[in-house]
Amino acid sequence: MGKTLEYSGSTLGKDLFVGKGKPTRRAYGFDEIALVPGSETLDPELCDITTTLGGHKLEVPILASAMDGVVDVKVAGIFGKLGGLAVLNLQGVQTRYANTEDAYNEITSCDKSSFVTVMQKIYSKPIDESLIAKRVEEIKAQGVVAAVSVTPNMAEKYGPIAKEAGLDIVFVQSTVTGIEHRSQSGEASLNLESYCKSIGLPVVVGNCVAYRTALELMETGVAGILVGVGPGAACTSRGVLGIGVPMATAIADCYAASEVYAHKHGKAPLIIADGGMVTSGDICKAIACGADAVMIGSPLAKAKEAPGRGYHWGMATPSPVLPRGTRIQVGTTVPLEKILNGPADVDDGTQNLTGALKTSMGTLGAPDLEAMKDVEVIIAPSILTEGKVYQSAQNLGMGRI
Amino acid sequence: MGKTLEYSGSTLGKDLFVGKGKPTRRAYGFDEIALVPGSETLDPELCDITTTLGGHKLEVPILASAMDGVVDVKVAGIFGKLGGLAVLNLQGVQTRYANTEDAYNEITSCDKSSFVTVMQKIYSKPIDESLIAKRVEEIKAQGVVAAVSVTPNMAEKYGPIAKEAGLDIVFVQSTVTGIEHRSQSGEASLNLESYCKSIGLPVVVGNCVAYRTALELMETGVAGILVGVGPGAACTSRGVLGIGVPMATAIADCYAASEVYAHKHGKAPLIIADGGMVTSGDICKAIACGADAVMIGSPLAKAKEAPGRGYHWGMATPSPVLPRGTRIQVGTTVPLEKILNGPADVDDGTQNLTGALKTSMGTLGAPDLEAMKDVEVIIAPSILTEGKVYQSAQNLGMGRI
């Protein structure tokens, strides 16, 4: 048991125990932290939010998740032109169907009870390898950086095909990625270090949450790591598997690894916070905790251009034995441009994400993303208290809870 | 008062006080913890979830609670063949009625207001000792391990009868079991040490929650201890008696005792977490906190084969003076096989419990249950925040809370 905390490379909270002899520590989510302004402020226009991933400069440090309801070829083009980076799921609808129209129709029109079955059927169609090259070419044709996501076991097969077609960045992504994976067949799982060298492209890998894992992944030569495993409290990973780390802590832990790495190597891979961000405030917090960029899904699934047509679904849903994630109707609101760069029509943090980030940075006196990581973070839970329930009810014009 | 913390064998949290001079410590429930993935992962198929209780190997480390709505003879057979172990309540409907049909009819068809009275009446019928042997024989006839639960005061009377009929494991179970019990009549309460020797069968005893009690119970020669007293926050024991210990802490405390015991004796009795688990995620957490197996009731009461026909009720309900526990309509969903071994049709952690456990272990890099006890556990409360209420409301298609 003494192994436990050492394992995650953490010696924090050494006075906290689950029970006798079981050390633990407190982890925090976005809802539990807030940023503290100091003595300096500056005009939002002065705040530099650019970052660089694998040699590609991003005007906007926001990535669109490799989820079929969020990114298709068209979104990749629009989002890239707006300054962000959209990542296409290379093992989803886009590469299984030449014409994706029918697949999306089925997914978004079936009822709740048949959704899992429909998903299992649609994703049982084999991947058409010719579509891999086609999709990458279609993205490149729009003049933007092309990025796709593949699972570790398919990375060596599909990566080179996509590269041939002009791919710029490859994301090797599974729910949880460690440095070592054992499979039943005994065949060696993906060797990341070799892969990074052989593929000849910037590799982003994930997802991970722990300090030591992040450090080990960085040593393989990746350009970035995705941070986030089951962040939301309502997240299926947590209910089904008991697994999950609140984002603020996960990011701060991995950022600590990147600092150690940077101290040794000069420059560390990018920390990309992935999951659990629903408002611009969450994005500001993610960066203040140590992220260089963020990857978001549901906030973009609401866009007019989103292929999900107002629906958002997880990529673990089609699992034939243990479906996780579900389909949520997020609705369709405004164009991607308004979500990303405003102006905002609403005041809830779902529009003008970059404007909010710059305003937050200005208010906090942070001229760039690096400086944003140094702002004070406090623990300030937005716990639901009795008073707030009554107040909310009143504000909503309700006479009772 | 200084006695207090020493009593539970704990020196943790020595800086926490209820008030001046009243030391205390923080205890955690399943909702407040989460598991943290590390650097290694492995294929779920490689994960070994077997355990051994009293010499009987269990393919599935899940026990079905000795509750009349959960286990009857038929369920004992099915559940055993699926790899788990169902425990029959030897002082319930099964041994009071040769034909249990009418009793179940009454319990499940009465209305809420008459439920307590109905229960009191049904359980006032004396136990028919011939049925004890009959039920055990019926279970054995299905080719599975036979296990029954008796109360301490009836253990010496009913245990031998059941053993004669072929019983494999006896559970001696009261709400709370300590090593010493004083009764008004002055008659000696059950001497566990003698009982374990004389009965000639593996004995499982419970329920307990504290380190020292667990250690003392282990010294009596039992094969396993049940851990859990009033775990749920809404649990009646807590409202009526003020008693209860959140499960994560209770398990970790008793696991600490088993480690001490194993260090001394080579091998410790099994720690069986009992109560408060509703999802596969909870089961994963229970094992990560130190349990060797889990005992669950309500998740199985939903099974098509459950004798409760969609209802679940506590065994303290028929108390003539202080009824506790209530009847809950859980509904009837799918067969036991789907609940235990999947495939799951839903994504909420109520189906394919073993699949989820293996996937969790694989994600956490734990090849067997012993290794699972070493994964990092963090405190990560799934507290209901204002944001989450709004979000939930939105997800449910509600315009307001």
Add this chain to the structure above:
Amino acid sequence: MGKTLEYSGSTLGKDLFVGKGKPTRRAYGFDEIALVPGSETLDPELCDITTTLGGHKLEVPILASAMDGVVDVKVAGIFGKLGGLAVLNLQGVQTRYANTEDAYNEITSCDKSSFVTVMQKIYSKPIDESLIAKRVEEIKAQGVVAAVSVTPNMAEKYGPIAKEAGLDIVFVQSTVTGIEHRSQSGEASLNLESYCKSIGLPVVVGNCVAYRTALELMETGVAGILVGVGPGAACTSRGVLGIGVPMATAIADCYAASEVYAHKHGKAPLIIADGGMVTSGDICKAIACGADAVMIGSPLAKAKEAPGRGYHWGMATPSPVLPRGTRIQVGTTVPLEKILNGPADVDDGTQNLTGALKTSMGTLGAPDLEAMKDVEVIIAPSILTEGKVYQSAQNLGMGRI
């Protein structure tokens, strides 16, 4: 500011700060604690719950609050015969009206909007001093201990009248009682020490919450102190005045004072927890935190015999300038006997309070109230989590929150 913590006699939590330079500590309510069973259990029948107040032995350590909706002369008789002690409000309806029927009619039949006005009118009728003697005599005529409650400023006037009529115990009670009170007129406020000597009766004083205040009050020669100021989170005192101390901490603090006092004087005044207890579990917790007895209001307002006819209201409501407290419809359920001594028809901790207390003590291995104060108390918040909301909603047959 350094004075702050010293003031309450506490040096606990010296590492906790509201902000820079403002030390504080965490206080706990009943909802946040639970009791932990240990190695011994005993039959509930063996548990002695008697206590002694001012020389009067109480079979039941429960007092009925001096509130007009809870105690009248008749209730005082019934409750006393059941073993408890009911305290009559000497400045309420009972002493303002010879025939109280009409007053109760008005209070319980007016609508919500006119309630404050009605109360202000009813309580503006002057006290009829002849009724003071009459009420005390009526209580004594039923063969029980007679106890009344007066405010500090009226204690010297009404106390002797009541004593003359046969009073046994006098409660001197204001919302908050300290050892020293300054009034505008300059006239000396009640000198408790002199009063205890002169009145020639056991005096119970309250309410207080802090260690030092409790100690100072004990030094005046009182027989008991009432502990509790604005305990509930929804309590009006907290919303209107910002004042309140969660009960578990308040009781433990005052109990610490009683231990110091007992160490010096051999025996300390009784600690009577007053407020915030709604279930038998709360009563068990109050005693485990250090209370010798409890005073409850709303749980008794539900009794068939309660003068409030299903309504319960606070005694600060009639204030002409700053009304606090409100009228709550608690409904009428069962006779006082069932509430106090069962048998219970329900399983929610509102009936058979003494049975539950004895069962709790037996489960915890505490043969008497003194031993009950030594059981382990853990911090185990019954926080409302997302999972629980969904679960509750499901249990209630609701498809959504």
Add this chain to the structure above:
Amino acid sequence: MGKTLEYSGSTLGKDLFVGKGKPTRRAYGFDEIALVPGSETLDPELCDITTTLGGHKLEVPILASAMDGVVDVKVAGIFGKLGGLAVLNLQGVQTRYANTEDAYNEITSCDKSSFVTVMQKIYSKPIDESLIAKRVEEIKAQGVVAAVSVTPNMAEKYGPIAKEAGLDIVFVQSTVTGIEHRSQSGEASLNLESYCKSIGLPVVVGNCVAYRTALELMETGVAGILVGVGPGAACTSRGVLGIGVPMATAIADCYAASEVYAHKHGKAPLIIADGGMVTSGDICKAIACGADAVMIGSPLAKAKEAPGRGYHWGMATPSPVLPRGTRIQVGTTVPLEKILNGPADVDDGTQNLTGALKTSMGTLGAPDLEAMKDVEVIIAPSILTEGKVYQSAQNLGMGRI
């Protein structure tokens, strides 16, 4: 990162971390604290609640927020005569429209969806400088202290005009104020020190939240500082920008600065808590945490005389690119006099704010505001527990949550 905590001048909570290497501390809101009575009490009439701001004595330590729905010329007169100080927004409706009737009509009659657009239009009308003088003169004509609020960039232009018209106190107010601001144009932002000297009027500046910032602002010669940034958990600043500090901690931190300043200079500027107070209890807590006075908006927007006619809206709403804050229907209840000085018709802490403050001070034994800052503050969260939800539901006559 080590810089982080030093930055806010705090060395508290040095054992708390967001994650590895990211130190943090816990901040508290009004809902999480409570005040503890001690050994002394005094009659409320003896409590002195007066304070002095910029040489002007205030009978009531309550300021009305410079928000268009709360303060107009008429309210400034009434509120001043009642003993408080109302601050007029110098860049809102009052100085853009000679006749404000139509503007208020539009704001309060438009529907929710068009509100942001309507606000943007109304606030796009240029400020009429002649109205600045006019409004100040109208306030002065009522015989009260005249105070207005301007933004930092307009302070040098509008301040002198208002002074010329008889202004008494100028509030220089932006969402967040630090000592140094950099703007794109390179032009120097407002130099507070020079401004305080040149304007020849008491200057109040804000808002700030941190110890060091407060100290630096005090050194510029201001008469008071406003404390509070995004205090409410539901506050838009927190959702949109991730920024916010719970009030109890923000006030205590700034109070610590004022103590250091006073130790050096004899007397410190006033600490004015601004935001997040909805009840009299909150006001009591604000002062106990170290505030000399409070500034409130929504509690006054409910007044019969409020220009918002039952509506309340934030001043960041009209932002053309990043609207924050929203319009809330607070309803119209009673005259300002009843809200401020009672008598109260209700018991929820929204009326008779000064009566409640005096009663709280009397109960806590604090003869004046300075003494109130020394009362013990405990952490006592009014967390919503399961029990409370059921209880509330029951109180509201609801059969379910």
